[in-house]
Amino acid sequence: MRGHDASHYYDRPSGHGANAILIPTSISSRFSLSGHYRRKYWLYGALGMVIILMLLGSMEYTRHHSELEQQRVQISKRLGHSMTQVNDQISQYLNIAQGVGAYWLMHPQLTQQEYGAFTHQLLQNSKVIRHIAASRNQVIEYVYPLKGNEQVIGLNIARLPEQRQALLKAQESHSTVIDGPIALVQGGQALIARHPVFSPDSGQFWGTVSLVLHYDTLLEQALAETRSELRLSIRVDNDAPHSAQIYGTAIPPEQSPITASLAVGDTSWQFSAVPRKGWQSYQPFVLLWLSGLLTVFIWWRLAYTHLLRHQLTDQHRADQYRQAKRFEQMFYQHSAIMLTIDADSGEILSANNSAEAFYGYSESELRSMNIARLNNLPEEEVSRRRKQALTGQVNCFVFPHRLANGDIRNVEIHSSPVHVDDKAILLSIIHDVTERVEQEQKLKLDAKVFDNSQEAIMITDADQCILAINPAFCRITGYHEEEAIGATPTLLNSGRHGPEFYREMYQSLDTYGHWRGEIWNRRKDGTVYPELLSISSVLANDGQVTHYVAVFSDITSQKQSEEKLEQLAHYDLLTGLPNRLLLKSRMQHAIESANRNQAHLAALFLDLDQFKYVNDSMGHASGDILLQEVAQVLSHRIRTSDTLARLGGDEFVVLLEDIHSPEDATTVAADLINALNRPFRLNEHKSAHIGVSIGISLYPEDADSGDQLLAHADAAMYRAKSLGRNTYAFYTQSITRQSQHKQRIYGELKDALEQDQLRLYYQPQVELATGRVTSVEALIRWQHPQQGLLTPNHFIPVAEERGLIHKVTLWVIEAACRQLADWQSQGMEVDIAVNVSPRDFAIDDFYDQVEQLLKQYQVEPKRMHLELTENTLLNQPRQIIETLERFRALGVQLAIDDFGTGYASLAYLRSLPVDKLKIDRSFVNDISAAAHDTTIVRAVIGLSKAFSLTVVAEGVETEIQQDMLRELGCDVGQGYFYNKPLSESDFREWLTQWQQRERG
Known part of the structure; x- marks a missing residue:
């Protein structure tokens, strides 16, 4: 029949090939007007329906493909995190093998007991390490733990065929080699890390430290975080006879697992992972398809109505012919690349101008080709994809196409099948997506590197607001992504670096665009750790900073290893x-x-x-x-x-x-x-x-x-x-003579105690809030017959050194009690503070002696203050604490003298039975509005108030110091601003004048 002869049934449009756009000849020749027009009309209707459905299918395919790709990216991230955890676990134990080797070199003749004691400290109850052996010339000399491993002592491991190759490789490469899993002499299988040890002097091979790892436990610990999300399979992939599945069960290829390799020693571990709940299945977007079906229904309903109502006239058919010509013109002149393809053979039937310009072939050349010639894929693959488009299984493809000049371009093809007189034709709309594909591949690669990096990565904007972090950042710092995003890097500040450190860092960034160094940061749990940090600036085209990229790694293990080696060496x-x-x-x-x-x-x-x-x-x-x-x-x-x-x-x-x-x-x-x-x-x-x-x-x-x-x-x-x-x-003999001089002072001081040559001088202590003199500090002087009045520094050190200090202390306390009794009888309400020595507390009956003197002179115990130096309390033998508690129960006031010169913390004061703190004069000397000592004094006063302690400041010499101490909340001041230490008569005269001045 003529309907089956394409050359009779279709006109060949001028300017194009015989099979350009298919236009029915019935319009021009006016044969069988109704039938031919009806077929043409329904052809356009079917083409519109195909286009609508093709667009719907393309949208659905893109949506499902994107969701599936997102899931695969997340699974890749989790797999990378798992591999990082495994690698970190193994690296941690390699440091232990290196530490044992260093210790062995420093103690070549150590005993099994010494070896066991050292390695016991390193293991710290590790469940992963089965034992650590040290083999001199490959003969095991030491092993820990010894129990259960006695049979390996004296074993030549180089004679074991399954271990010889790893030993030789470690010795030749001068580096640690991990082998396994292999069968052990003691039974079972494990990984073995071989660390070669060489003499630091001669460089000759010394021996091998073998670290046997229980890999089941290691993997369980490392994969604990991801086990609930992933179904993992790990297999050792090498040529050794012990290649094996070491974790999980094998995942078949049809489940499309995510795979990656991890180099462990001279082996490669193959990781495979799929979601524990399986890949996301296709779920159609029902509303979209209902809308498409409704559109198709309306389209056909209108076409049917139109066919019934109108009988085409000659003019109307001419109009339709012109419309066909316009469609032909649109096809050839449209900016989109279009081809029509024989669905059965793949031959190109027509190509528009955009296709000619894109491929670099004329239309006649294109129509002489099969579509497989353009595709940079095997012909069988092209044929399979063409059949998928014809059956409607897939209508969107991304192919590499080869142009006439040899260039390869990635194109996205939307193909829809059209049947014309039982002939299957594919209408293909083509888009050049080379740049998009390259960008997607680059982004995927960047994301994979970003997510699987063992070093933490942090990206901020120019204002240092955190924009992105990788899993290593979360693992190292303990912060989750939602906690870090939007914050600033100050989130990690440890407080160990001052403003100058950060000033130099940002000066380097401004000048050179980068900074690298070691820094101490703080994790979420509060622990401070060292890290190696590198920061780089990202600049825009105008030279302005747009972002900062920081890369850092936790070097705690490295620092600990250095500290352990430092400990061993020094x-x-x-x-x-x-x-x-x-x-x-x-x-x-x-x-x-x-x-x-x-x-x-x-x-x-x-x-x-x-x-x-x-x-x-x-x-x-x-x-x-x-x-x-x-x-x-x-x-x-x-x-x-x-x-x-x-x-x-x-x-x-x-x-x-x-x-x-x-x-x-x-x-x-x-x-x-x-x-x-x-x-x-x-x-x-x-x-x-x-x-x-x-x-x-x-x-x-x-x-x-x-x-x-x-x-x-x-x-x-x-x-x-x-x-x-x-x-x-x-x-030297001269120093010995000085010692003899001190012996002379000692003898004369003993005489001074017996001949009443000692005197008490009194320095007033003034209540800063009221100006009232509350007490005095009793300071001893020696009225020497030949040298005159001597201050304590001339004889007290000798008394301390030669054991005479307790007699001096008792003389001072008795003189102070006698003076208090005299003042009490005259109505003077002034307390006396006496300094006591740490050696006084070594006397068993010291408390009884003081109590007896208070009773003898009928002095109220609260009027007597005993002052001890801070260092006396630091040693805190139980005898001192118990004696202080007895004094406090008696009512005697207790004070810590020269506070701040020792090493006690204020929190430590809470456990001591004391009533007062005396701030050392060295902190008062430099007190000012901006001085560092002001901060110390403020802290001492603040915490003393929290412990209900009275604060006395020594060394007050100026009115400015007095005023500042009053503002800081100090209770009592003492120093030359009020007066120097005075004799009893001079003190009474000064006190009268002071009280008159305060009242006036």
Whole structure:
């Protein structure tokens, strides 16, 4: 029939090929007007319906594809987080293997017990590490824990075929190699980290530290966060016979799992993941499809009505012909790229002008091609996609198309099937989406890098408002995305860096566009941690900053490893004290500081008396306990600014910095001798009584260098031993003469107590709010027969050193009680404060002696104030606390003198039975509106009020100081602004004048 002959049934439009746009010839030849027109009419109707449905399908496909892609991106993020957790877990344990290797090199002859003690500290009850073995020349010498692993001691692991290759690789690469899972000699399977150890001197191979990891436990810990969301599968992918599925079950490819690889040693771990609840299924948008169907129904209903109502005329058919011509013109001149394709063969039937311009072929060339020639895909794949479009399964495709010049462009094709006289034709509308595809791929790659980076990434705007963070940021800082977005980086400030630090940081950003360094930040849980931070500026085309990008990593493990190695290198393993190496370093630093500040140093060389007897008779274990006890006692007897070191055996050294006179070293030496002159309990049945001989050398008087200072102190120690042991001696004779001078003062002071040569002077204490004199501080003076009136600094240190201080204290308290009784009889309501020594509390009946004096002179206990230095309370033997509690119960007022010069915290005061604090004069001297000392004084006053303590400020010398102290809330002032210490008669005269002035 003629209807099946395309060459008779269709006209060929001029200017285009024989199969350009198909136009029925019936319009021009006017044959079978109704039938031909009806077919043409229904052809356009079907084409409109196809276009509508094609647009609806394209929208539905795009929507479902976007939702599915979003889900895959989220699963990729969670999988990346899981891999990061696994990698971090393994890296943590590699640091332990390196630490064991360093310790082994430093102690090549260590015992199994010492090895076990060290590794026990590193493991910290880890459930992942099964054991740590150290193999010298690949023969296992040490293992921890030993129990259950005894059979591996002496095992040559290089003879085990399944382990030999990893051992050789670790030795040749000089790096840690992880192997496994492999079967263990003790049974079971595990990962094994091989860390090669080389001699730091010769560089020769020393041995191997093997860390055996229970990978099931490791994976359970690392994957705990994502286990509820993902179904994970992990398989070791290598050529070894022990390749295996190590976590989960294999996920079949038809489930479209997300896959990634993680290099673990010389193996590759293949991770696969799918959502635990499965991929999101297609859910049609019902409202959209109902609207489309309604549109199609209306379209066909109108067409049907129109067909019934109108009988086409010749003019009307001519109009329709012109419309067809216009459609033809629209097809060829439309800006969109259009092709018509034979659905069965794939031959191109027609192409518009835009297609010619885009592909670089003429229409005749295009019509001579099959669509597969343009596609940069296998012909079978093109044919499969064409069939999908024909059946309506898929109507939107993204293909790579090859142009005439050889360029490859990504195009999005919307294809709709049209049937003309039983012939299937695909109308394809084509869009160039190369830039969009490249941008999407770049964004996906950037997102994958951003989400899977092991380093935290934070992006802010120019005003430092956080715009984006990655999962590593959440893992390191503990902040969730919703908590960080919108905040500023000050969210992480630790408070350890001052304004100058951040000023330099932003100056570098402004000048160079980047900054890199170490910084301390704070996690959400409050812990402070170190991180390595890099910040870069992002600039717009005009050079203005638009964003900041910060990348940082937690270096806590690195810092801890450095600290552990520092501890091993510079500290004594038995006592924890600095060793000879660290002592020399600190001594050199102290000498440099002393040279700059024209200060003096002292080195005290201590050698324990009778230690050899304890070590030989009671055993080395008892000797070690004794050394540890001695180290504890000595540590509590020196300042934190000084250094106590153990050189080895029973030899210790104390380095005293910034001393004012040789007597300072004498005081410390005497105190250390006294502290060690007691029995030390070594166990339930054994105790030992030892002494100590101390040699003292001074800088710069006795030495020019640290080595010389230490050598001279050592020589002086032997001189002390020659003097009878349990004493001290100086390196130079002149210092010994000074010691003899102090002995003379001691004898004369004893006579002064018996011959009534001591006097009390009184310095007033004024209530700042009222100006009333509430009390005085009693200060001792010595009316020496030859030297005149001496202040306490001439004789009190000798009294402290030679054990005479308690008699002096009792004389002062008795004189103060006698004076209080006299004032009470005259109606003077003035209290007296007396300084007491820490040695007074070592006297068992000190409390009874004071109570007896109060009763003897009938003095009200509340009128007597006892002042103790802050350092007295820091040591807080129970005897001192109990005695203070008895005094307070009696009614005696208790005060802490020179507060702030020691190391007590105000919170510590809460547990002490005291009533007053005396702020040291050093803080009052520099008090001003902007001074740092003002902040300290304000803090002391504020917290003292919280503990209901009265605050006394010493050293008030100006009216400005008085006014500021009053504004800060200080209760009482004392100092030369009111008057110097006065004799009793001068004080009575001054008090009368003061009271008259205050009343006036």
